[in-house]
Amino acid sequence: MRRAGVLSLVALAPFARAVPAQDSTVQSGVRIGITYAPGTRASLAVMRTASAAGLDSVRAILERDLDHSDRFEVLWRPSAGDVVDSTAIARVVRGGPAQVIALVGDSGGLARITVMDVRSGQWLHRARLPLGDVTAREFRLRVHALADDIVREVAGQAGAAATALLFVQAGRLWQVDADGHGVRALRAAGSPALSPAWAPDGRRIAYTAFVRSGQPIVVQDLASGARTMVPTTEYGLNITPSFAPDGRRLAFAHGTEAGTDIYVWEGGTGVSRLTVGRFADNLSPAWSPDGARIAFVSTRARSPQLYVMNADGTDQEVLARFDFGATGTTSSPAWSPDGALVAFHREVGGVPQVFVLDVAGRAVRQVTGSGRNEDPTWAPDGRHLAFVSTRGGRRDLWVVDLETGRLRQLTSVGGARLPAWSPRFTLTAERE
Amino acid sequence: MKRSTMCRLAVLWAVLLNAACSQNPQPQAATPADSTALRARADSIARAERARADSLAVARRDSIARADALTERSRGDSVRAQILENGGSASPATASGLAAAAEAVLFETVLFEYDRADVRPDQAAKLEAKLAILRANPRLEVQIEGHCDERGPDEYNLALGNRRAAAVKRWFVEHGIAEARLTIVSYGEERPAEQASTEDAFARNRRAEFRVTRAAR
Numbered sequence: 001m002r003r004a005g006v007l008s009l010v011a012l013a014p015f016a017r018a019v020p021a022q023d024s025t026v027q028s029g030v031r032i033g034i035t036y037a038p039g040t041r042a043s044l045a046v047m048r049t050a051s052a053a054g055l056d057s058v059r060a061i062l063e064r065d066l067d068h069s070d071r072f073e074v075l076w077r078p079s080a081g082d083v084v085d086s087t088a089i090a091r092v093v094r095g096g097p098a099q100v101i102a103l104v105g106d107s108g109g110l111a112r113i114t115v116m117d118v119r120s121g122q123w124l125h126r127a128r129l130p131l132g133d134v135t136a137r138e139f140r141l142r143v144h145a146l147a148d149d150i151v152r153e154v155a156g157q158a159g160a161a162a163t164a165l166l167f168v169q170a171g172r173l174w175q176v177d178a179d180g181h182g183v184r185a186l187r188a189a190g191s192p193a194l195s196p197a198w199a200p201d202g203r204r205i206a207y208t209a210f211v212r213s214g215q216p217i218v219v220q221d222l223a224s225g226a227r228t229m230v231p232t233t234e235y236g237l238n239i240t241p242s243f244a245p246d247g248r249r250l251a252f253a254h255g256t257e258a259g260t261d262i263y264v265w266e267g268g269t270g271v272s273r274l275t276v277g278r279f280a281d282n283l284s285p286a287w288s289p290d291g292a293r294i295a296f297v298s299t300r301a302r303s304p305q306l307y308v309m310n311a312d313g314t315d316q317e318v319l320a321r322f323d324f325g326a327t328g329t330t331s332s333p334a335w336s337p338d339g340a341l342v343a344f345h346r347e348v349g350g351v352p353q354v355f356v357l358d359v360a361g362r363a364v365r366q367v368t369g370s371g372r373n374e375d376p377t378w379a380p381d382g383r384h385l386a387f388v389s390t391r392g393g394r395r396d397l398w399v400v401d402l403e404t405g406r407l408r409q410l411t412s413v414g415g416a417r418l419p420a421w422s423p424r425f426t427l428t429a430e431r432e
Numbered sequence: 433m434k435r436s437t438m439c440r441l442a443v444l445w446a447v448l449l450n451a452a453c454s455q456n457p458q459p460q461a462a463t464p465a466d467s468t469a470l471r472a473r474a475d476s477i478a479r480a481e482r483a484r485a486d487s488l489a490v491a492r493r494d495s496i497a498r499a500d501a502l503t504e505r506s507r508g509d510s511v512r513a514q515i516l517e518n519g520g521s522a523s524p525a526t527a528s529g530l531a532a533a534a535e536a537v538l539f540e541t542v543l544f545e546y547d548r549a550d551v552r553p554d555q556a557a558k559l560e561a562k563l564a565i566l567r568a569n570p571r572l573e574v575q576i577e578g579h580c581d582e583r584g585p586d587e588y589n590l591a592l593g594n595r596r597a598a599a600v601k602r603w604f605v606e607h608g609i610a611e612a613r614l615t616i617v618s619y620g621e622e623r624p625a626e627q628a629s630t631e632d633a634f635a636r637n638r639r640a641e642f643r644v645t646r647a648a649r
Contacts, residue, residue, distance in 0.1 A: 171622070192622050194586070194587070194590075194622075195587055208590075210619075210622070214617070215590075215617075215618075237590060237591070237594045237617070237618050239587055239590050239591070240587050253591065255590070255591055255594040255618065256598075257598040257601060257602070257616060258598075259591075259594075259595065259598075260591040260594060260595075279595070279598075281588065281591035281592070281594075281595065283587060283588065283591050284587055284588075297585075297588065299591075303547075304585070304588050329547070329584055329585065329588070331585035331587070331588050332585060332587070345585070350583070352585070374585065375585075375586075417586060418586060418587075
């Protein structure tokens with residue numbers, strides 16, 4: 001009975017504040033976090049309660065994002081046309097196993113999203129957003145951001161739906177939203193363009209462009225397309241750019257006749273050198289989230305392995321232990337957003353597999369085992385990794401949830417490689 | 433007579449190449465999940481390791497001796513005359529300013545072992561022949577391109593290709609060619625000579641290529 005009472009409240013309660021016409025169109029309501037038993041996932045149903053145009057797309061995007069967050073057991077997927085009334089909702093609440101319901105309703109041209117903890121009857125999240133063209137990137141992004149908010153309110157940490165990934169295919173740079181929607185090519189400075197990397201602001205990217213004079217590191221503004229060449233990279237081999245968390249410094253590897261070494265550009269005209277390889281290769285710098293340490297690949301002991309150093313190049317040491325001559329080629333480090341883990345790939349029997357290293361204890365855990373799996377990149381939620389895998393037959397991007405082991409295929413383009421997962425977008429950054 | 437030397441060299445390379453190929457098992461499609469292909473891959477790595485046992489010092493001494501002998505013969509312009517066989521300063525046969533036969537020698541690819549950048553003993557003869565052309569054509573400037581097979585991390589392969597090109601350049605510099613005449617570039621695994629994922633294709637893709645950046649005349 002109490003549940004039914006809450007339900008009618010959900011159905012009728014007007015929002016206290018009117019939605020302002022300008023910027024902050026996503027309004028958050030009461031926020032009461034709910035802690036579920038560790039290791040279990042809250043069961044969730046996403047339903048729509050009105051038939052206004054676009055509402056079902058909002059519902060479908062939300063449902064998929066919440067599913068991809070791997071924080072919920074998504075229970076009930078009504079077919080696309082279904083609109084549920086309060087009786088149907090009451091039936092789900094009374095008889096169903098749903099612990100959380102998300103209702104997508106209509107509020108005078110706005111989508112109204114209400115998320116409720118069924119058992120306590122508490123509202124976990126309320127938001128409104130103006131209905132728009134569901135094929136438009138910005139509108140989809142607003143729905144993704146809303147899904148991330150819901151995940152934060154219910155599970156304590158935001159989701160990673162309002163993000164995109166860069167990758168390379170056929171020598172070009174591509175971008176795809178984290179839900180696999182909207183694969184699109186970027187105009188790059190040269191071909192092939194390799195090793196795309198995001199700036200922490202999500203507005204700029206860096207990559208290696210093969211141009212006539214050499215292979216410079218190019219920094220490109222996504223909205224305007226404006227490009228800057230990193231000083232000293234006009235000539236020769238310049239690869240694996242990586243922005244520091246401050247968004248100002250950029251580490252990269254520069255190859256000469258004496259080998260390949262890691263340098264840092266601090267935004268001025270000069271660069272400083274961090275490694276002295278003497279005919280060895282040092283490449284693929286990956287910053288720790290506090291900006292203090294850099295993981296990297298080095299061939300100083302013949303086979304490529306993982307090392308770590310301070311951001312000024314001091315205190316270089318082995319990061320992932322290896323047996324000389326026995327441990328396979330190890331490459332592509334990526335530091336997790338919380339700093340606790342470094343993902344990388346290592347050849348096992350000549351086949352690359354994704355591993356995760358616990359930075360404090362230095363223990364490694366193999367994450368993949370089927371097909372070739374390489375070049376892991378972290379989602380900003382710190383629990384999902386995207387990587388290149390041949391498990392589907394061709395090289396495509398896949399996403400694994402490290403907590404549940406759940407996998408999903410992100411792209412179906414074939415020949416995809418070198419993915420880079422963006423930070424969470426702020427909506428203004430995406431406005432074009 | 434010089435021509436017959438060149439021909440003998442060419443035949444020797446062909447024999448060496450064939451010998452190298454015939455050691456390989458049947459070319460196999462390297463579908464990643466295919467354990468046969470994996471074994472073949474492991475075998476090729478093992479072969480590469482064995483090949484490393486060859487004494488590089490001996491190889492280098494031999495190659496220097498052979499190169500010196502070639503250079504000795506080139507004195508008196510006999511090699512130059514042969515290489516620039518179209519005769520004197522008349523219209524060059526090619527954009528490089530070299531005779532077609534000389535260009536073919538210069539452009540012949542040099543092959544490498546898996547994940548190695550040092551000059552293979554069995555490839556030194558190719559470098560010696562190129563050395564003679566570089567010595568006979570002091571204006572000639574060359575870019576050395578390092579390439580890799582598709583195995584190994586994509587980005588690491590750019591560094592590996594760079595080391596391969598650098599190793600070839602170093603070989604020429606150690607044999608007396610001015611550094612300024614040689615530039616290097618790495619294409620990693622981005623420009624395979626052959627697309628197939630077979631041992632033969634891998635072997636042909638692990639290579640240095642040569643491009644003329646300044647014509648011989």
